[in-house]
Amino acid sequence: MDTFLQDMRYAVRGLVRDRAFTLVAVLTLALGIGANTVIFSFLDALMLRPFDFPQLDRLIFLVEATPGYARNQLSAAVVDELHRNPQSLERVSAFQTWDLNLTGTNEPERLVGYRVTSDFFGVLGVGAAQGRTLQPDEGEPGHERVVVLSYALWERRFGADPGMVGRSVTLDGEPYTVVGVMPSDFRFPKAAQLWVPTALPANAQTMWSEHSYQAVGRLKEGLSVQSARSQLALLEPRMAELDPGHRVSAIPLREYGDGPIRLMLWVLMAATALVLGVACANVAGMLLARAARRAQEMAIRGALGAGQARLTRQLLTESLLLALLGAGGGLLLALWGIGLMRAGVPADVGRFVPGWHKVGMDGRVLAFTLAAAVIATLAFGLAPALRASKVQPADALRREGRGGGAGRQRLRQMLVAAQLAFALVLTVCAALNARSFGAMMEAPAGFDRERLLTLKFGMNEQRYTDLASVVRFQDEALAKVATLPGVQGVAATNNLPLGPSWSRGTLQVEGEAPLAQGNVRYVFFQVVTEDYFRVMSIPLREGNFFTPQDGPGAPPVVLLSQALAQRHFPDGSAVGRRISMNDVDGKPVWRTVTGVVGDVQVATFGSGAGDFAAVYLPQRQETTRDMYLAVRTAGDPTALTPAVRRLLSEMDGELPMTNVKPMTQVVSETLLAPRLAVVLLLVFAGVALALSAVGVYGVISYSVSQRTHEIGVRMALGAKQSDVVWLVLRQGLQPTLIGVGLGLVGAIGAARAMSGLLYGVSAFEPVLFAGMALFLVIVALMATLIPVRHAIRVDPIIALRDE
Incomplete structure (x- = not known):
């Protein structure tokens, strides 16, 4: 010591x-x-330990996959089978998302809640910070009106009132008794603000084709995720018969989240x-x-x-x-x-990213x-x-x-080559991501995002008991908002293009050969009101838009995007043809195509929606209680926010409004992750380039200072300045070319590894790779200019005298 x-x-x-x-x-x-x-x-925080659950390595998240689409929801039959025959699982719990209205205290609010089976918190191994969690009989009829609050909701909405346990709150018009408050670091599933109990349907064993559950399980002591996967594989023969095209697997719970992130x-x-x-x-x-x-x-x-x-x-x-x-x-x-x-x-x-609250030092x-x-x-x-x-x-x-000898000089050159190789890998990755982001920005969205205000509202079943009352309220809301000064048009949809969520349906086309057994074709769809396309500035390519006559008693109709129509009807008009988006009692519900509209980027870039294929359903035939309002304005859309809020509140004082923001902000948030990645990669590449240039300069400059005597002798014997310049440049070129060669190999591998983040750009772009390599060579040569200048100014007499 x-x-x-x-x-x-x-x-x-x-x-x-x-x-x-x-x-x-x-x-x-x-x-x-x-x-x-x-x-x-x-x-x-986001990947290695997104949750602070006891024995996190024993927790798994169950996923149900179909061809071309993973993370599908489980059927009730699968969950019931795992409850009755857990084998490798110690316990398993199912849950469903529940968007609900919290009313009765202050301003109404739309919350993200979850209906969970009573063993949910037990599977995760987490208890309540105040009160208790759910009991085994809760979720059964007559015992389901209890709720567990998240710490954030309890603190923000109820002022962290310690007497909240035992009180009643109104959720979707029904009273629920608060039985517990979870710890501040408990945030599962993502964005959860409260949890209420539920139970599987009595006929769950027969419900193989209705996918509405997610599930989490705890492995038995000493067993691995692979053992759970082996057990789940035993279900495949039954699923092939009762739910073709679906299979169940398991992933570690720590991998729960957004794959691209x-x-x-x-x-x-x-x-x-x-x-x-x-x-x-x-x-x-x-x-x-x-x-x-x-x-x-x-x-x-x-x-x-x-x-x-x-x-x-x-x-x-x-x-x-x-x-x-x-x-x-x-x-x-x-x-x-x-x-x-x-x-x-x-x-x-x-708040939608698991572990986000834990990011820090x-x-x-x-x-x-x-x-x-x-x-x-x-x-x-x-x-x-x-x-x-x-x-x-x-x-x-x-x-x-x-001079340090040849060995020391070689070591310095090897270090320079390593710096340049690392810098080239970073530069190529940054350039690819920059081109990808540029492709996102330049891609035609298919709609006009400017001067467009959006907001979301949800209607509960207790206040609006049937779909007819839902349509009446939505019609009245659209009509009244349209009369506000500065409003040029208003429409509604269940999902915003390039918004935070979207819907998928299974597509069948009448007249096409049926898909192979087990294959499913997914397509994005939106439920829209009649004026949606005019408000969003989406052009009609063929046929007609929806009309008020396309109601529940009329024949089912749809509109197709141009890309989808051309894909499935390349030899003629799509108008008049029929497609199906769902089955009833095993039979497809056929809908007649009445029009074709311009292509719109429906979902997130890189999500598989790059071909703009989408189906549109009329709101009067596919009514939904959760809708986005899209208001086209003459000026700044945010200026209309108070008036729109006030009008809707006057119509229904218990109607919560969320996600109130301009459409430009919606799109900007969609591009947030790739934008952040591009900025960081460019910064890192810039730092690496600068350090590499300094490294090249340092090595060449030091070499010139050590070879002053040699250069003096050469010049005294008649060497020209060009000979000295070439001597110095050659010394810099050797490690540069070696580093660039190694960097190109590494860049090819790195580009392939991150191909999942790229949009509209190939992972291997020969011109880009060659351009970045040439750029790095130029940077390295420029770093040698000062040492070269010193070398050609060496006075042979002074150099020889000093030696």
């Missing part, structure tokens, strides 16, 4: 003396370690690792140059009896001190970066930063320390080893 403290004191004195070197090295490491810390804080985080983590690699290679090159200047010092210490191990330990101690200082600077950068990233994500978006993140510092110490400090400790005292004292 005393030796280590002595080495540390000596290291501090040495770094203080060489303040310029210390400052540059610390800043370089701070950039690399800080970037890694920022991304790791998100990766850790998970992939984006892994890509960003890999990008920051490359940045740290560039930073370490850069500092390693600086340490090699510094070690060459300290050759005589090392030789004297060796001559006085210090062995190679002792010298290596001393130099590694200096590297560790640099890394710790860099880690400290990185933590400061990380605190700023984490806050900046969190501030860039709207609160109503973040905690013990795990600090431990990661310390580990990154230790790894960086070995990465940039070990090779220079070993090289410097091997100095021969006689050579150093005669100053013959001044």
Whole structure:
């Protein structure tokens, strides 16, 4: 310990003396370690531990897949089968989403709730912070009017009232007794604000084709996710007969969430690792140059009896001190970066991401930063320390080893090549993502998003008992909003294009050959009112729009997007043909196509909706209680928000309104994740390029300074300036070309790995790859210009005299 403290004191004195070197090295490491810390804080909270449930590794999320679409909801029969025959599962619980109205206290509010079986909290292993969770008999008729509140709802809506347990709240017009409040860190499923009990239907064993449940299970002690998958595979023969095309599998609960977000985080983590690699290679090159200047010092210490191990330990101690200082600077950068990233994500978006509330600086993140510092110490400090400790005292004292020898020069060139390879991988990934984002921005959305106000409202069954009353209210609301000053048109739909959610249906086309057994064809659909296409500026290509006569008593009708019509009716008009979106008693419900409209980007970019295929159903025939209002305005849409809110409140004082925002904001939030990824990748690539350029400059500049005598001799013997320029450039080109070659190989692999994030761009773009490689070569050559300038200004007489 005393030796280590002595080495540390000596290291501090040495770094203080060489303040310029210390400052540059610390800043370089701070950039690399800080970037890694920022991304790791998100990766850790959102992916590695999104939930703080006991024995999280034993929890699984059950998924039901069909060809071309995963994460489908389970049927009641599957859940019932797992309840009755758990085998590898200790317990299993099912739940359903429930959008509801909270009324009776202050302003009405639309909430995201879940109906859960009574063992839901037991499966997760979590108890209530106040009161209790659900009891086994709750969910059965007569015992279902109880509710467990989330901590956030209890705190925000009820002022964290400790006497809330036992009181009654009104949910969708019905009284529910609050029996518990969950802990502040319990947030499952995503965006859940309350939980009420439910039970499986009495005939659940026969309900194989109605998919409305999600399920979570706890594995028995010692069993793996694969054992659960093997058990679920035993259901496949029955499902092939009773529910063709569906199969059930399981994933670890920690993987519950948005797949593209998970992939984006892994890509960003890999990008920051490359940045740290560039930073370490850069500092390693600086340490090699510094070690060459300290050759005589090392030789004297060796001559006085210090062995190679002792010298290596001393130099590694200096590297560790640099890394710790860099880690400290990185933590400061990380605190700023984490806050900046969190501030860039709207609160109503973040609450839908499991683990979002835990993103920040905690013990795990600090431990990661310390580990990154230790790894960086070995990465940039070990090779220079070993090289410097091997100095021969006689050579150093005669100053013959001044140039560091060919071995040290090769090591510096290898470090430069590594920096350039890492930088090229990052640059290509950033360029691909930038092109992908550009394709998203340039893609024709198919509708006019400007001057469009949107809001969502939901109508409960107790107040609006039948679908006719729902349609009457919606008609009256549209008519009254249309009379407001500044309103040019108003319509309603169950989903907004490029909005936060969308609906899928199974498509059958009359006259087409039936699909193979088990195959299902999914298509996006929207329920819309008659004026929807005019308000959204979606053109009619063929036939007619919906009319008020397309009501419940009229023949079922649909409109198709142009892309869908051309795909299934390429040889003639789609108008008059028939399609089906659902079955009743095993028979398709045929709907006549009355028109074809322009293509619209219905769902999120990269979700599979890139071909704009969509079906539109009339609101009067497919009435839904949850609708978005779309109001076309003459000016700023937000200016109409108070008037629209006031009018709807006057019509129904218990009608909650949510997601009140301009359509431009809806689209912007859809593009938030890819925009953030592009910005971060460009920043990381820029940092890597700058550090690589500095590394190239440092190596060439140092080499020129060490070869002053050689250059002087060459010029004295008649060498031209062009010969000297080529000598220096060749020394820079060799590691550059090696680094670019290795970087291209790595970039191809990285591009394929992140192909799931790309939209409208191939993972392998030869022109882009070649362009980025050429750009990096140019950057490297520009970094040699200053050393080249110094080289050609060498005065042979002065150089020879100095030697």
